[in-house]
Amino acid sequence: MSKRAVRILLIVVVILGGLFVGADRLAVGFAEDEVAKKLRTSEGLSETPDVSIKGFPFLTQVAGGTLDDVEIGMRNYEATSGSDKIRIADLDARMQGVEFSGDYSSATAEKATGTARISYDELLKEAQGEPVELPLGATGKVVGLSDGGDGKIKVEVEVSKGGVKLPKPVHVMSSVRVEGDTIKVNADEIPKKIEVMGVSIPLPEGMVRDVTDFEEKVSGLPGGIKIDEVEPAADGVDITVKGTNVKLAS
Numbered sequence: 001m002s003k004r005a006v007r008i009l010l011i012v013v014v015i016l017g018g019l020f021v022g023a024d025r026l027a028v029g030f031a032e033d034e035v036a037k038k039l040r041t042s043e044g045l046s047e048t049p050d051v052s053i054k055g056f057p058f059l060t061q062v063a064g065g066t067l068d069d070v071e072i073g074m075r076n077y078e079a080t081s082g083s084d085k086i087r088i089a090d091l092d093a094r095m096q097g098v099e100f101s102g103d104y105s106s107a108t109a110e111k112a113t114g115t116a117r118i119s120y121d122e123l124l125k126e127a128q129g130e131p132v133e134l135p136l137g138a139t140g141k142v143v144g145l146s147d148g149g150d151g152k153i154k155v156e157v158e159v160s161k162g163g164v165k166l167p168k169p170v171h172v173m174s175s176v177r178v179e180g181d182t183i184k185v186n187a188d189e190i191p192k193k194i195e196v197m198g199v200s201i202p203l204p205e206g207m208v209r210d211v212t213d214f215e216e217k218v219s220g221l222p223g224g225i226k227i228d229e230v231e232p233a234a235d236g237v238d239i240t241v242k243g244t245n246v247k248l249a250s
Contacts (some may be wrong), residue, residue: 028058035107039072039248043222049074067098070109070248072222080220081126089236090117093225095246107248112225112241118183119236120145120153123216127155127185132211136201137161140170140211148173153185153232155212159194161201170194172212176237178230181219183237187212223247 036051050073061067072095077088097110124145131139144156152173159166172187190205190212218227218239225243232238 025058027062028053031058031062035070035248039074039222043074043077045074045077047075065099067100067107068096070095070098072248074222077222079218081217086118086126086216086218087122088116088221089119089122090115091222091241092116093222093241095248098248109223109246109248110244112223112243112246114225114241116221116227116239116241117233117236118216118218118239120147121236123183123185123237126216127214131160132207134159134201134203134207134211136199138201140208142211142214143169147232147234151175151232152188153237155185155187157211159201161199166194174212176230176232178227178239181227182215182217183227183230183239184215185213 032051032053035053036048039045039051040048050071052071053067054069054071055061055067058067072093074091074093075089077091078085079088080086091114093112093114095109095112098107099110100107124142127142127145129141131141134140138159138161140157140159142155143158144154146154146156148154153176155172155174157170157172159170170191172190174185174187176183176185178184187209190208191203193200193202195201221227221241223243223246225241225246227239228242229240230237
């Protein structure tokens, strides 16, 4: 083969390769848009999620019926908390081994891992309730949650007596953990007493824990993924999620 023929052949290969890559990227872009639209509808989302299909070439994966890696980002997702809703500020999941039906109407991921964020303001809705009675006619109520450092949540309790609030709220450092589908917050140590208007009020641990300790059930996450671990952060609690046989759409 002459040098000119080789050069022409190389040019043709480069052009065809470029066309294939271009077609592949167009196809993956179209697929990402379609998956995002379907997820928004099936999950009842207020915003269209971010969908990124990884791996190359995409068309070869489609031909095989399985996508290696799909990343999904959702904002302001409303999960279920008992009879109420709890807003997940950020939910980012990585789906692996995604098999889809022949008509592309549904897809299932072999496994999923990811992270989520629940703000302290959102958790506070569950912590806040009616004031709890304390000894000597005092009452206590949680009014704030924040990062306490060292993996702790700082719980701010407002104490009142005779309708008069204590000048400074009581702060209690609390641990947070996950049990099943429930986030549990429990005070590490309860103060023995406080001074209110010159009166020393004893604080029985059981009564105080009725104020400080609370739990938040988090279920109804997309595709059946579950909360796994939780860690306090600057603006809220960071959660890891995981699941198997996760439905992306149906």
